[in-house]
Amino acid sequence: MKKFKHHSYFAKSSQEQQHLFPHVCFSCRKSFKKPKRALARLCPQCHEPMVMLSRKFSALTMTDVDQWRKVEYLVSHGFRFQSIHEQPNGSLIRYPATFAEAKLFVEDYAGRVR
Ligand SMILES: [Zn+2]
Numbered sequence: 087m088k089k090f091k092h093h094s095y096f097a098k099s100s101q102e103q104q105h106l107f108p109h110v111c112f113s114c115r116k117s118f119k120k121p122k123r124a125l126a127r128l129c130p131q132c133h134e135p136m137v138m139l140s141r142k143f144s145a146l147t148m149t150d151v152d153q154w155r156k157v158e159y160l161v162s163h164g165f166r167f168q169s170i171h172e173q174p175n176g177s178l179i180r181y182p183a184t185f186a187e188a189k190l191f192v193e194d195y196a197g198r199v200r
Pocket of ligand 1: 111112113114115129130131132133134
């Protein structure tokens with residue numbers, strides 16, 4: 087008898103609830119991995135509401151001010167590191183690496199997010 091269990095045997099709903107998402111505070115330049123919640127989570131440090139980003143966002147160091155500035159700029163335009171696909175071929179669009187690129191990115195793709 088095989089001991090291996092297909093992943094579908096495991097409770098899916100509880101697993102999904104445990105997915106952690108990066109929540110960022112732009113004032114403190116910190117990110118915290120927390121489960122998704124309808125209400126905005128408050129920053130444990132300054133108690134301001136944090137912004138939840140896509141799991142594709144990777145944490146930045148506090149001192150990387152230029153990168154934080156870029157991320158804040160993107161978020162303020164509705165880009166939370168969710169996947170954006172090129173039309174009509176559907177290829178995935180890469181997020182910009184620098185603040186200067188982010189400005190062009192927002193101009194090009196502003197219509198792709200709500
Ligand atoms: Zn904070």
